[in-house]
Amino acid sequence: xxxxxxxxxxxxxxxxxxxxxxxxxxxxxxxxxxxxxxxxxxxxxxxxxxxxxxxxxxxxxxxxxxxxxxxxxxxxxxxxxxxxxxxxxxxxxxxxxxxxxxxxxxxxxxxxxxxxxxxxxxxxxxxxxxxxxxxxxxxxxxxxxxxxxxxxxxxxxxxxxxxxxxxxxxxxxxxxxxxxxxxxxxxxxxxxxxxxxxxxxxxxxxxxxxxxxxxxxxxxxxxxxxxxxx
Numbered sequence: 001x002x003x004x005x006x007x008x009x010x011x012x013x014x015x016x017x018x019x020x021x022x023x024x025x026x027x028x029x030x031x032x033x034x035x036x037x038x039x040x041x042x043x044x045x046x047x048x049x050x051x052x053x054x055x056x057x058x059x060x061x062x063x064x065x066x067x068x069x070x071x072x073x074x075x076x077x078x079x080x081x082x083x084x085x086x087x088x089x090x091x092x093x094x095x096x097x098x099x100x101x102x103x104x105x106x107x108x109x110x111x112x113x114x115x116x117x118x119x120x121x122x123x124x125x126x127x128x129x130x131x132x133x134x135x136x137x138x139x140x141x142x143x144x145x146x147x148x149x150x151x152x153x154x155x156x157x158x159x160x161x162x163x164x165x166x167x168x169x170x171x172x173x174x175x176x177x178x179x180x181x182x183x184x185x186x187x188x189x190x191x192x193x194x195x196x197x198x199x200x201x202x203x204x205x206x207x208x209x210x211x212x213x214x215x216x217x218x219x220x221x222x223x224x225x226x227x228x229x230x
Contacts, residue, residue, distance in 0.1 A: 094140060096135065096137055096169075097136050097138050097144070098136035101149065103130065118136075125145075131149075132148050134147050134150075134169075135169050147167055170215045171187050171215070172213050173194060173220070176210065177208070179206055189214075197220040198220075201222060209223070210223045
């Protein structure tokens with residue numbers, strides 16, 4: 001009987017601790033997880049699971065291991081929030097696998113993704129032919145985001161007999177107060193143009209901008225950092 005009581009107490013204690021830790025670390029532990037998030041969640045579960053079946057491990061040791069691992073994950077997430085350059089290493093980065101209707105084979109190869117897998121991911125977004133897709137982006141969580149060709153969008157322009165417009169992929173120019181110069185060069189603009197666009201919206205410094213994106217035939221879209229109330 002004591003054996004069952006000990007197992008039950010360790011399970012209940014582990015459940016409570018894991019719940020607290022995962023809630024503290026944020027929603028990415030539950031959905032849209034990156035490979036790093038998956039490993040983190042897996043190790044947290046293993047720490048408690050092994051402790052339950054090893055009766056030489058005490059509750060305080062479970063607490064120490066789970067809390068320490070949770071602290072390591074927390075500071076890792078904090079680093080990725082503060083320093084944008086670390087995100088590529090720790091979280092990965094999105095990759096364009098279909099560009100203007102053309103499959104980027106080199107990108108598929110480097111992402112360890114074959115055509116059948118790509119088709120499956122595209123179907124999950126509601127498009128059953130690669131011909132319907134103008135852009136497809138492989139996200140860090142393994143899902144694919146799809147921008148369909150204009151005539152295949154919902155509702156379909158062809159069904160409404162309306163003239164179609166070319167699809168344009170939004171380009172991120174500023175992220176977390178830092179200019180993405182490679183993206184700025186890709187769209188054919190320079191820093192002087194960017195500063196003029198920001199000035200039109202009352203922005204004088206890049207660090208004021210949380211996010212800014214450019215899309216052809218549209219003005220520069222940006223979100224500023226929220227001002228802290230005194």
